[in-house]
Each structure stands twice: as structure tokens, then as C-alpha cells.
Amino acid sequence: MVFDTVEELASFYANYGKKMGFGVSKRSSRKSLEDEEKRYATISCHRAGKSQSKTKNSLNPRPITKTDCGARVNVKRGINNKWYVSKVQLEHNHPFGPSKGRFYRCNRVINSRVRRQLEIFQRVGVRMNKGFNTFVVENKGYENIPITEKDCRNYIDKVKRLKFGEGDAEAIQSYFMKVQSTDQNFFYSWELDDENRLKSLFWADARCREAYEEFGDVVTFDTTYLTNKYHMPMAPFVGVNHHGQSVLLGCGLVSNEDTMSFIWLFRTWLTYMSGRAPAAIITDQDQAMKKAIEVVFPATRHRHKRYKLVKYKLKKAVYDTLTSNEFQTAWNEMLEKYHLKNNRWLKDLYVERQCWVPCFVKDIFWGQAEKENVEEFNSYNSWYPPITRYAMEEQLKAVFTNAKFREFLNELTGKMYCGISSSKLEDGYLEYEVIEDIEVDGKIKKKSFSVWFKKADYVEECDVKCICRLFEFRGMLCRHALTVLVGNNIYSVPTRYILKRWRKDVKRRHTKVKKIAKGVPVDLIVGHGS
Structure with a gap:
């Protein structure tokens, strides 16, 4: 056939x-x-x-x-x-x-005639069991009905989610039009179902777009944040600013967390962002969301947040491995030791290991979150006293935001636990073995890290990279790379390793854009008791 x-x-x-x-x-x-x-x-x-x-x-x-x-x-x-x-x-x-x-x-498919009849019953207050009995009588028995009473209840619940209360839709549209009159770059769009009811909603202002221009390399998308009074999940697009804090890149409401709803939302957001897809996106482990990302962002790296749920006994296999081969060995040993070879959840996680295991995803930047304005103030009105004699400390204190300078200090002081064990020349790079003293269960153990270094006549042209890939993963040179730099009499950090993202002396365009006006119909967008 x-x-x-x-x-x-x-x-x-x-x-x-x-x-x-x-x-x-x-x-x-x-x-x-x-x-x-x-x-x-x-x-x-x-x-x-x-x-x-x-x-x-x-x-x-x-x-x-x-x-x-x-x-x-x-x-x-x-x-x-x-x-x-x-x-x-x-x-x-x-x-x-x-x-x-x-x-x-x-x-069990509800056709258009039955859908219309169910909605009439709901509007005039006919109880579901009586309404369903009407279908039974009309079709001369239960055996002739392709649906159940539960299917009917589920459909009406969905209709309630899609339908605003009296005046709500007009209030949102009126508010959005008011904002758009003062901010021509404010954008909103909504999707209606076959019955012209609200299905999905998206909005973003000029500040979101400008922030995306600077911080759109990695985006977090999460529908578990909260729901409004119509039980529509709120779906914010969030980036990471120069303080390592969250910054809003757009927001949506969706009535159904299915693939088509996410495709509409992703495409609408992408349109407002001039068609430039993010380099990486972090989501929860939702299959509908994953399929939508494959359709709308085919070239974007996708990473799950579910790895955070891995219990303590898995941490060594997940976080203490630097290469895929090390992870493979540690993972197999863990499955063998705890008799988990037939665990379905772990099998599913392993299939998607490229999306969540650090040693697979450290070749691309991923970020974190807090509050922007307070850190902006702190970075310009407070500073840290020197703790080392290295020029790189003063160099980065002058340009990094406080939050990121603290991270650098952590790596710089961590250098005291590191030492160079050996080196060899390979393909134009000196490959160093750096040994770090690491505390494990209250005991000091030694761990080896490979660092590749190419010296040049000018400091700015030097190249250094570590197998831990902290710079690729967090945008910060690690203690192992710093150990090799200092070991080669290089006491300032080459500018290629000072990311613009973390600098406090860069004018951020999104901070110059006025925030969304006051008077948001919060009860519509956020809802009650959420």
C-alpha cells in the first residue's frame, strides 16, 4: 500500500x-x-x-x-x-x-460538533454528567460514543484555560497598546485557537532586545516559574548579564505545553530578536520542548537542567571526570557497583549525555543568575583589597564586575594548591601536567590536569588552554592555566581571556532603555496564589 x-x-x-x-x-x-x-x-x-x-x-x-x-x-x-x-x-x-x-x-477523538455542544453546556451551567448522558441517548448507547465522560471534562478544562474572563483580553490589549505608544520597540503577539480564544501570548520590550544583543549567547527557558489565574504557565526567556545575573529577554504565556505551542513561541521570540538564534539554550527535560528547539533552533546547543537532580552517589561520575572516556569508565563503574544497569531513567539520561554531562558541554559557555542593579552599584562603589603580588589581580579588579572578580580571586588563590609536575613539547604547544591538591571526604588527594601553552613574543599573543575547560564553560581562566602563565613569567592576563561580558567599564545598551511602564495588569499576567 x-x-x-x-x-x-x-x-x-x-x-x-x-x-x-x-x-x-x-x-x-x-x-x-x-x-x-x-x-x-x-x-x-x-x-x-x-x-x-x-x-x-x-x-x-x-x-x-x-x-x-x-x-x-x-x-x-x-x-x-x-x-x-x-x-x-x-x-x-x-x-x-x-x-x-x-x-x-x-x-477517542472529540469532533467539532461535540466540542460546540460541550461548550454550550458549560456556558449555560449544565453539569457534565447530564451533558454526557445526552450524547449517550442521542447515539443509542455508550458503545456508539467514541469518547468518555473524562475526555469531555478534560476538554472543558482546556477551554477554561484558553478563555479569558470578561474584560481581561481587552485589558491586556489596552495595556499593551498604551506601552507601545510610548515605546515603539515594544512587541507583543498572541495566538488564537480555532474558536478565536487565546492560546499563547508573547511580549518583550526594547530593553529585552538590547540585552539580547549583548547577552544572547546563552538563554534559559523555563515554564515551571509560575502560572497565572488561568493556569497558563509563564515562560520567560532569560539571559546572563555581566554580573553573572539573570536578565529578561522576553516572556510568554502558553495554554498547552506541546510541541506546536513551543514552536509558535520560539518563532515569535526569534522574529523579535531579528532572527538571530542563541548559541546555547538551557531547558528542563521536556520532550515537546526538545522537539520544538530542533525545529526552530537547529544549530543551537541544547542542554538540560535535569542533571542537577543527580544524587550524591553519581556526582563523582558526572562532575569529577574531564573527558568522555573518563566519564564512560566512571559511569559504568557506578552502574555496576549500585546495580543500576536496568534503571530506565539512567538509561534515558545516558542517551542524552551530550546535553547535560559537563565534560561533553564544557566547550561552550553556560551562565547563572541574581539581581542586576544592586551588583551594578556594588561594582562601582566597593572593591577588594589586594591579596597577592601579581599584576593580574589589579588588572582584572579594574575591569571586572565585583561578582566576576570574586570568581577570578577564587581561581587565583586556588593556584596555591597547584604545581607543575612535568612538561613536553607537542605540535607547537608545551603540554604541562599540573597537579592540584583536592579535598575529598576530608582527605587531600592529588588530581592531574593537562594544560597546553604556546608562548609568543608578545603576551597578548600567548595561548593557554586547560583540559578542565573552565574558560570555555564559565568564561574564567582556571587555576591550572594561571599556574602555567605565572610559571612562564607572565603576570598579566592576555586580553583575549578578559571577556567583554564580565567588564564593568562597558556601556550596556539595555540599561539605557526605560523599563516597562508601571500599571501592568499583574492579576492577568501573574495571577493569584501562584
Whole structure:
């Protein structure tokens, strides 16, 4: 058989499954090696795969549904963009029956007529159980209805999220128009559903755009911040300023945390930012968000925040390894020692290790957060007394913000625990072995770090890099690199290692832009009891 789209195949197989009495799901799709277009897809029985119990209480287990069923249809894309069935497996390893087919999620679809009727019931105050009984009578029995009462309740809950209260939409639009009259660079956009109800909302001012020009290399996006009174998650885009603090780069509200909603929000934000995608983006481990990032920001490095949840026993494997090979060895030893080889969560984390393990992501800058104005004041009105004789301390104290100078001091004083063990010449670089005394569980242990150094006639042309990659990861020269610089009689830091991002003597354009006007309808955007 031949299909125009994968969705057409999924619909065909779902109808077959409904008659036979099983559900279906889209299990996988793969891209060709030559291009980014999808070339292969599989529609399988809903019981494909193996169930993993997620309950923490073994005495109160949750039911499982997967039986590793092999029934499926495989298709591949032809040169005419048609989808050709390449393999069919009809045998199931579980019982099923025609009377059960209507209960599977893939068959429970609320059509437009039923949606309109449900919304009428909701507006006039008809209780859900009575409204649903109307459908039962109209269709002469439950067996003739492709939905359940719970599906109807879920739909109405979604409608409530999409619908503003009386006057709310007008209040937001009026406010945004007022701001736009005083700030021509203020931007807002919203997305409506098929019934012209608010689905998603985005806004940003000129300050956001200017801040993105300077601090848009790494962006954090998080929908767990708070929700408004309509239970719409607030989704701020956040960058990192020269104090290592958070700075707002735009904000949105989304009614559904699905891939299409995130795609709309990301594209809208990208449009306001003149189409310049960030070099890196940090999110939680949400699959819908991940798919949207792949569509809108295909060249952006994506890193998860979920690594912070790793327990103490995993820290050595995750944080004390400098290379991928070291991580691989430590990870395998940890799985073996604690009998975690079959842990599904750890397996999923390992598959995406390039997104969260430090030794895989340290080749690109990632930032952190606090409050900007106070640190701006502190950087110009306070300073640190000298603690060393090195010229680099005075050099960076004069240009770094206080927060970043404190980080540099931490590395400079940490140099006292480091010493050069050996060196060798390789490919024009001197490779040094720097030994650092590190405290582990109250005991001092020695750890080796490789540092590569190329000397030049002028200090500014010197090149130094360490295997710990603190500079690439945090924008700060590490104690191991400083040890090698001082060991080569270099007492000032080459300007290439003094990032503009951390300087207090740079005029920041976003700080000159007036903040958003007072009078924000806070109860609409933030809500109550959030």
C-alpha cells in the first residue's frame, strides 16, 4: 500500500485497530544520512515496548500495559514523497477484542460538533454528567460514543484555560497598546485557537532586545516559574548579564505545553530578536520542548537542567571526570557497583549525555543568575583589597564586575594548591601536567590536569588552554592555566581571556532603555496564589 502522509497511515492503522480491538501509536521516525527529511516511520500496536514501574512503593504498584508486542507497520518515503509500506507484522502477543477498541486514546477523538455542544453546556451551567448522558441517548448507547465522560471534562478544562474572563483580553490589549505608544520597540503577539480564544501570548520590550544583543549567547527557558489565574504557565526567556545575573529577554504565556505551542513561541521570540538564534539554550527535560528547539533552533546547543537532580552517589561520575572516556569508565563503574544497569531513567539520561554531562558541554559557555542593579552599584562603589603580588589581580579588579572578580580571586588563590609536575613539547604547544591538591571526604588527594601553552613574543599573543575547560564553560581562566602563565613569567592576563561580558567599564545598551511602564495588569499576567 501507498500513503500520502504518515498521518494518513496512522489513521488507517488506527481504524483497523479499532475494529480488531487494539490501539496504535507512532513509535519512531528516522532521518536519512544525506538530509534532514524524515525517510522512515513505524506505526505500532500500543503495547509495543516494555513497561517500567515508576512507583517508589513496591507494595503499591501501578498497573502496566506494555507487553513488547511486535505488531507494526513500517513505511519508507519514496522519491515522489509518497510513503510505501515496507513491512507488516500482524501477530500480537496479547488478547484483544472489537468491543475494547473504542477505549484506546488514539480512537477517542472529540469532533467539532461535540466540542460546540460541550461548550454550550458549560456556558449555560449544565453539569457534565447530564451533558454526557445526552450524547449517550442521542447515539443509542455508550458503545456508539467514541469518547468518555473524562475526555469531555478534560476538554472543558482546556477551554477554561484558553478563555479569558470578561474584560481581561481587552485589558491586556489596552495595556499593551498604551506601552507601545510610548515605546515603539515594544512587541507583543498572541495566538488564537480555532474558536478565536487565546492560546499563547508573547511580549518583550526594547530593553529585552538590547540585552539580547549583548547577552544572547546563552538563554534559559523555563515554564515551571509560575502560572497565572488561568493556569497558563509563564515562560520567560532569560539571559546572563555581566554580573553573572539573570536578565529578561522576553516572556510568554502558553495554554498547552506541546510541541506546536513551543514552536509558535520560539518563532515569535526569534522574529523579535531579528532572527538571530542563541548559541546555547538551557531547558528542563521536556520532550515537546526538545522537539520544538530542533525545529526552530537547529544549530543551537541544547542542554538540560535535569542533571542537577543527580544524587550524591553519581556526582563523582558526572562532575569529577574531564573527558568522555573518563566519564564512560566512571559511569559504568557506578552502574555496576549500585546495580543500576536496568534503571530506565539512567538509561534515558545516558542517551542524552551530550546535553547535560559537563565534560561533553564544557566547550561552550553556560551562565547563572541574581539581581542586576544592586551588583551594578556594588561594582562601582566597593572593591577588594589586594591579596597577592601579581599584576593580574589589579588588572582584572579594574575591569571586572565585583561578582566576576570574586570568581577570578577564587581561581587565583586556588593556584596555591597547584604545581607543575612535568612538561613536553607537542605540535607547537608545551603540554604541562599540573597537579592540584583536592579535598575529598576530608582527605587531600592529588588530581592531574593537562594544560597546553604556546608562548609568543608578545603576551597578548600567548595561548593557554586547560583540559578542565573552565574558560570555555564559565568564561574564567582556571587555576591550572594561571599556574602555567605565572610559571612562564607572565603576570598579566592576555586580553583575549578578559571577556567583554564580565567588564564593568562597558556601556550596556539595555540599561539605557526605560523599563516597562508601571500599571501592568499583574492579576492577568501573574495571577493569584501562584
